[in-house]
Amino acid sequence: MITRLFLLPPTLAIMQAGCMWNEDGRSKSPRPTLIVAHRGASGHAPENTMAAFELGFDRNADAVEGDFRLTRDGAIVAMHDIDLQRTTGDPRRVDEIRFAELQRLDAGAWGPWREAGFAGARVPSLEMILDAIPEGRGVFIEVKDPPHIVPALIDVVDRSGIDVEMVTVISFDAAVIESLKANRPEWRALWLTGFKRRGDGWSPDVESLIETARRIGADGVDVQASLEVIDESFVSSVREAGLEFHVWTVDDPEVAQTFIRFGVDSITTNHPGSIQESIR
Numbered sequence: 526m527i528t529r530l531f532l533l534p535p536t537l538a539i540m541q542a543g544c545m546w547n548e549d550g551r552s553k554s555p556r557p558t559l560i561v562a563h564r565g566a567s568g569h570a571p572e573n574t575m576a577a578f579e580l581g582f583d584r585n586a587d588a589v590e591g592d593f594r595l596t597r598d599g600a601i602v603a604m605h606d607i608d609l610q611r612t613t614g615d616p617r618r619v620d621e622i623r624f625a626e627l628q629r630l631d632a633g634a635w636g637p638w639r640e641a642g643f644a645g646a647r648v649p650s651l652e653m654i655l656d657a658i659p660e661g662r663g664v665f666i667e668v669k670d671p672p673h674i675v676p677a678l679i680d681v682v683d684r685s686g687i688d689v690e691m692v693t694v695i696s697f698d699a700a701v702i703e704s705l706k707a708n709r710p711e712w713r714a715l716w717l718t719g720f721k722r723r724g725d726g727w728s729p730d731v732e733s734l735i736e737t738a739r740r741i742g743a744d745g746v747d748v749q750a751s752l753e754v755i756d757e758s759f760v761s762s763v764r765e766a767g768l769e770f771h772v773w774t775v776d777d778p779e780v781a782q783t784f785i786r787f788g789v790d791s792i793t794t795n796h797p798g799s800i801q802e803s804i805r
Contacts, residue, residue, distance in 0.1 A: 589663075
């Protein structure tokens, strides 16, 4: 995790209000935790391909998450790495190849995926993915490029006609989120971060996490799902600051249940089916 720019089912409208409330103002029920398919259902299909995104929805993900970069000719495509070597065998960088050339590469024949029947899968454009979002679901768009991608991203989403309530933009680059919110303040955008040990503590700590999110105008944070760092108090502090709290990447149902008890807004996972089943 992956939108509003955060594509959420209609039932997810509860997120905007936080909880449902009784007439006397007391909490009636907690907000639901959304399940987001990481790079699609990437535990079951080659990451960032249409097969993975479609399988994510087939396995009941509330939204899919994908990684996006610009090609040489300005197309926005789903690719995690800066180059194409790992997933297509082509050593070039994404920004060195034109979209038409990229479409000739096989993104489904690496690792175990050829034998699983995915050979021939292509690297999809953002337009293709937005067009395939089912009604009532969402998409998390992880921006891997610097802020210069933002105008193209806005153009693609605007031209797609998609309801921006279905879209959530996320990025580790705070400048990307700041730029997006400066241009489209109504879009949902989350700052991504992991955690690193610093002496006896962790960085970022909850205070600096909140400070950064507020400074760049983010609607919330999407953080590494580390139970060494995150507890119920940590989540509560972020929420009390008026921010959403999302976590990535959780494949253990018991760990997922812990974060659900903490009340996180979403859990990103490679295995949306099994995580949804554990919730049920």
